[in-house]
Structures are given as structure tokens and as C-alpha cells.
Amino acid sequence: MGFFQRLFGICQTNPPADPSCWNVTGSTLTVDLQKSPELAASGGAIRIDGRGIDKRVLVFKGDDDQYHALINRCGHGGRRLDPMLGEGTVQCCSIGKSTYDYCGKRLSGSSRKDIRALELKHEGSTLTIDL
Numbered sequence: 001m002g003f004f005q006r007l008f009g010i011c012q013t014n015p016p017a018d019p020s021c022w023n024v025t026g027s028t029l030t031v032d033l034q035k036s037p038e039l040a041a042s043g044g045a046i047r048i049d050g051r052g053i054d055k056r057v058l059v060f061k062g063d064d065d066q067y068h069a070l071i072n073r074c075g076h077g078g079r080r081l082d083p084m085l086g087e088g089t090v091q092c093c094s095i096g097k098s099t100y101d102y103c104g105k106r107l108s109g110s111s112r113k114d115i116r117a118l119e120l121k122h123e124g125s126t127l128t129i130d131l
């Protein structure tokens with residue numbers, strides 16, 4: 001990621017191409033994997049925010065081939081995160097490069113706080129995430 005991308009906090013992870021792939025009911029976020037090809041391969045990710053959800057959520061498939069969901073707000077200045085393929089981490093898109101493990105534990109960078117990992121269940125082609 002380039003310096004100016006970091007300066008302006010432009011993350012690499014995009015919203016899903018098909019916005020109908022996710023839905024919120026109460027405090028449960030569901031993601032239809034058949035409508036979210038972005039999550040097919042390790043390192044793939046989508047960011048979910050806006051439209052009826054009061055949190056920013058990063059959903060990704062990690063190096064461990066498992067799905068994960070984190071609150072998508074860096075503990076330093078609140079910028080968004082991206083998965084770091086091959087490193088088993090997620091990293092803030094800002095200059096401070098705060099880095100966290102898949103459980104949200106801070107590993108390095110400007111942040112002094114952990115971020116919250118969300119409980120996720122994977123059944124068939126559906127992810128169910130507790131917000």
C-alpha cells in the first residue's frame with residue numbers, strides 16, 4: 001500500500017459487489033457466501049457498513065482458511081483494516097500500521113488497544129455473525 005493511500009486512510013477492502021449478500025436482523029449479521037465471491041479464497045474480504053447496521057464490520061477468509069469477522073475500526077484513530085495475506089494478521093490502512101491478530105489482539109503499530117472480534121458461525125453457504 002502506498003504512502004498517500006495510507007495518508008488518506010484508503011483501505012484495500014471494498015464493500016461487496018452484490019450488496020444483497022448481507023442482511024441484519026436484530027443483532028445478527030448474515031452473509032450469503034454464494035453472493036460474495038470475494039470471500040472464496042484466503043485473503044479475500046468485504047467490508048460491511050451503512051444500510052441498517054450501526055457498526056463497521058470486516059469479514060474475511062484468513063490464512064487458516066477460516067472465516068473471521070472483526071469490528072472494522074482501528075483502536076488508534078478508527079480507520080479501516082485489511083487482511084494481510086500470508087501474515088495471519090489484519091492491518092490498519094493508516095500510516096500507524098496498527099496490526100492485530102484474527103482475535104483482534106493488538107500486535108504492533110500506533111494503537112494501544114485491541115479490537116473486538118465477532119463470534120461467527122459458518123454453516124453451508126451462510127455466515128452468521130453476532131454483532
Ligand code: FES
Pocket residue numbers: 074075076077078079092093094095096097098109110111
Ligand atoms: S488509525 Fe490505525 S494506526 Fe492510526
